[in-house]
Amino acid sequence: xxxxxxxxxxxxxxxxxxxxxxxxxxxxxxxxxxxxxxxxxxxxxxxxxxxxxxxxxxxxxxxxxxxxxxxxxxxxxxxxxxxxxxxxxxxxxxxxxxxxxxxxxxxxxxxxxxxxxxxxxxxxxxxxxxxxxxxxxxxxxxxxxxxxxxxxxxxxxxxxxxxxxxxxxxxxxxxxxxxxxxxxxxxxxxxxxxxxxxxxxxxxxxxxxxxxxxxxxxxxxxxxxxxxxxxxxxxxxxxxxxxxxxxxxxxxxxxxxxxxxxxxxxxxxxxxxxxxxxxxxxxxxxxxxxxxxxxxxxxxxxxxxxxxxxxxxxxxxxx
Amino acid sequence: xxxxxxxxxxxxxxxxxxxxxxxxxxxxxxxxxxxxxxxxxxxxxxxxxxxxxxxxxxxxxxxxxxxxxxxxxxxxxxxxxxxxxxxxxxxxxxxxxxxxxxxxxxxxxxxxxxxxxxxxxxxxxxxxxxxxxxxxxxxxxxxxxxxxxxxxxxxxxxxxxxxxxxxxxxxxxxxxxxxxxxxxxxxxxxxxxxxxxxxxxxxxxxxxxxxxxxxxxxxxxxxxxxxxxxxxxxxxxxxxxxxxxxxxxxxxxxxxxxxxxxxxxxxxxxxxxxxxxxxxxxxxxxxxxxxxxxxxxxxxxxxxxxxxxxxxxxxxxxxxxxxxxxxxxxxxxxxxxxxxxxxxxxxxxxxxxxxxxxxxxxxxxxxxxx
Numbered sequence: 001x002x003x004x005x006x007x008x009x010x011x012x013x014x015x016x017x018x019x020x021x022x023x024x025x026x027x028x029x030x031x032x033x034x035x036x037x038x039x040x041x042x043x044x045x046x047x048x049x050x051x052x053x054x055x056x057x058x059x060x061x062x063x064x065x066x067x068x069x070x071x072x073x074x075x076x077x078x079x080x081x082x083x084x085x086x087x088x089x090x091x092x093x094x095x096x097x098x099x100x101x102x103x104x105x106x107x108x109x110x111x112x113x114x115x116x117x118x119x120x121x122x123x124x125x126x127x128x129x130x131x132x133x134x135x136x137x138x139x140x141x142x143x144x145x146x147x148x149x150x151x152x153x154x155x156x157x158x159x160x161x162x163x164x165x166x167x168x169x170x171x172x173x174x175x176x177x178x179x180x181x182x183x184x185x186x187x188x189x190x191x192x193x194x195x196x197x198x199x200x201x202x203x204x205x206x207x208x209x210x211x212x213x214x215x216x217x218x219x220x221x222x223x224x225x226x227x228x229x230x231x232x233x234x235x236x237x238x239x240x241x242x243x244x245x246x247x248x249x250x251x252x253x254x255x256x257x258x259x260x261x262x263x264x265x266x267x268x269x270x271x272x273x274x275x276x277x278x279x280x281x282x283x284x285x286x287x288x289x290x291x292x293x294x295x296x297x298x299x300x301x302x303x304x305x306x307x308x309x310x311x312x313x314x315x316x317x318x319x
Numbered sequence: 320x321x322x323x324x325x326x327x328x329x330x331x332x333x334x335x336x337x338x339x340x341x342x343x344x345x346x347x348x349x350x351x352x353x354x355x356x357x358x359x360x361x362x363x364x365x366x367x368x369x370x371x372x373x374x375x376x377x378x379x380x381x382x383x384x385x386x387x388x389x390x391x392x393x394x395x396x397x398x399x400x401x402x403x404x405x406x407x408x409x410x411x412x413x414x415x416x417x418x419x420x421x422x423x424x425x426x427x428x429x430x431x432x433x434x435x436x437x438x439x440x441x442x443x444x445x446x447x448x449x450x451x452x453x454x455x456x457x458x459x460x461x462x463x464x465x466x467x468x469x470x471x472x473x474x475x476x477x478x479x480x481x482x483x484x485x486x487x488x489x490x491x492x493x494x495x496x497x498x499x500x501x502x503x504x505x506x507x508x509x510x511x512x513x514x515x516x517x518x519x520x521x522x523x524x525x526x527x528x529x530x531x532x533x534x535x536x537x538x539x540x541x542x543x544x545x546x547x548x549x550x551x552x553x554x555x556x557x558x559x560x561x562x563x564x565x566x567x568x569x570x571x572x573x574x575x576x577x578x579x580x581x582x583x584x585x586x587x588x589x590x591x592x593x594x595x596x597x598x599x600x601x602x603x604x605x606x607x608x609x610x611x612x613x614x615x616x617x618x619x620x621x622x623x624x625x626x627x628x629x630x631x632x633x634x635x636x637x638x639x640x641x642x643x644x645x646x647x648x649x650x651x652x653x654x655x656x657x658x659x660x661x662x663x664x665x666x667x668x669x670x671x672x673x674x675x676x677x678x679x680x681x682x683x684x685x686x687x688x689x
Contacts, residue, residue: 074466076612115668115672119672119675119676120675120687121671121672121675122619122625122626124387124615124625125615125616125619125625125667125671126668126671128612128615128616128667129616129664129665129667129668129671130664130668131664132660132661132663132664132667133661133664133665133668134664135660135661135664136658136659136660136661136662136663136664136665137661139657139660139661140657140658140661143657144657199688200688201685201688204684204685204688205685210688242605245605245608249470249474252467252470253467253470253471256467262464262466262467263464292481292482292485293478293481293485294478294479294480294481294482294485294602295478295482296478297474297475297477297478297481298474298475298478298479298482299478300471300474300478301471301472301473301474301475301476301478302471302475304467304470304471304474305457305461305463305468305471305472308461308463308467308468308471309461309463313461313462313463314462314463314464315462316462
């Protein structure tokens with residue numbers, strides 16, 4: 001494999017650049033806080049851990065989203081899968097809360113997968129419809145009000161408590177990450193996922209049951225979204241309407257900033273991790289700076305374009 | 320002759336189904352409506368459908384070249400916020416100023432009166448077009464995938480909208496609102512043409528709602544010429560097979576930029592109308608997202624393939640109208656509003672799944688992977 005000038009493979013370069021950009025964010029943010037408040041909260045481990053704890057929910061969603069993007073699909077049903085899992089988990093309660101929540105994610109993923117893999121409806125539109133159906137079901141279930149039910153003790157423990165000073169949510173995120181890395185790097189399923197993302201017809205001719213793999217990918221994404229929903233409900237002690245809306249676009253952005261090709265077949269999980277950290281830190285620096293929502297949106301958009309201009313450029317079509 | 324018609328029907332089966340479906344739905348709606356088949360109902364429906372129909376057209380053009388524009392809702396919102404500043408129509412003009420990082424910059428006065436309003440409308444549509452042009456440049460020269468590029472530019476446009484309207488507000492001149500959101504008779508009376516709308520020859524047309532006239536004008540004067548131009552055909556060609564289009568010497572880059580620019584123009588028209596209709600500007604992020612997603616749904620229902628290359632903006636207009644008529648039904652048939660999102664989702668899923676049933680007849684599995 002020929003290497004780039006810095007001795008990096010094509011997949012590693014985005015990760016390195018994104019990591020460098022994280023450093024830039026930290027330096028700029030710290031310079032700002034020292035100049036304005038005379039302190040450097042961004043460099044304190046407790047503050048960073050707290051930010052990462054909030055980032056864990058995004059990280060888990062992004063892990064699932066990455067798997068779906070790798071097979072050149074997308075899952076727009078994440079927001080209400082997340083919310084539905086959280087709402088059902090809190091309204092069932094008891095020891096069954098978490099299994100029920102995850103079950104919702106599994107079910108939604110299954111429906112998505114069947115629609116995309118067997119009916120061949122473009123995932124962009126099918127998952128959009130599923131998202132609307134889940135939203136409709138939850139609105140009918142809750143009557144459109146904030147649900148009164150609260151998260152169970154286990155959900156709160158997992159999401160907001162700490163073990164040895166480290167938030168439990170980080171352990172969950174780490175476990176999910178380990179699982180995704182094992183799937184992508186060590187299991188045949190991972191090979192199939194990359195193969196389908198590169199060319200589904202070729203993967204099919206090579207004997208991969210591409211439709212089944214597609215269903216599995218959507219199920220994994222649904223499970224990840226549901227897990228994030230259960231944890232988020234535990235973190236804020238209850239479920240609320242539209243709790244997942246803030247996770248769809250950032251999760252796609254995190255995956256893409258991490259160097260995963262939006263057309264599938266290329267990208268490393270480490271990149272997605274770096275992308276999530278980048279977005280979380282960018283958000284926290286902007287909130288330290290008291291940036292109004294308008295400025296945040298503009299900066300957020302410009303950062304995505306800038307990062308992609310540096311390393312996400314496609315190739316010119318010449319044949 | 321008859322064979323020719325049959326072939327044309329078969330080639331445009333999606334489009335024909337959409338129109339028939341819409342006619343059926345709309346007939347049913349008017350039959351069920353206590354004041355069905357009246358100009359008042361038509362006017363109300365026209366006002367409600369116009370912005371979405373524009374966004375559906377805006378979404379169609381990039382989709383035809385197998386791209387996707389996730390910023391149409393944001394462009395609409397941004398243009399609406401500009402309109403709420405520029406179209407107040409106060410006689411003395413509107414003073415413009417900019418507050419940024421504590422600095423106060425006076426930008427002179429935007430003219431008021433009729434010419435001010437006309438100029439303001441042109442500026443608003445131009446801003447939408449410019450936003451689309453920027454999208455096109457980022458996609459073509461930045462070589463970034465359209466879906467992710469427009470995701471990012473959409474965030475920027477929403478940011479600008481929030482900057483202009485941190486809270487909903489602003490004002491649109493009342494006459495402008497009245498003239499554009501009612502029937503042709505009211506339009507003529509407001510702008511004082513055709514003897515204030517009382518001319519004898521004018522009477523048969525007086526009931527037609529202005530939004531429908533605008534819709535037809537934009538479709539005929541903008542979309543049809545575009546589709547027949549070289550660039551327009553290149554958009555279709557890029558959607559079918561970009562490599563082949565390149566080898567045939569078609570202006571690929573120009574086609575891509577033109578597709579997004581035209582999308583921005585349509586989205587700008589939609590935003591301008593929405594602002595005029597609501598008489599205010601509102602940087603509503605959920606609304607922008609909902610419009611973007613509904614525009615994609617309209618395009619698909621209107622018979623345009625998300626893979627690109629086939630379909631038309633006219634079909635998308637009917638797709639948008641179908642989506643809207645479905646929501647009108649909830650008002651008529653007294654279905655609990657809480658169930659509305661559920662039904663909308665189920666209908667969308669049913670529509671795309673029925674369209675996909677043809678897949679089950681495919682004999683060679685390889686044909687499924689495109």
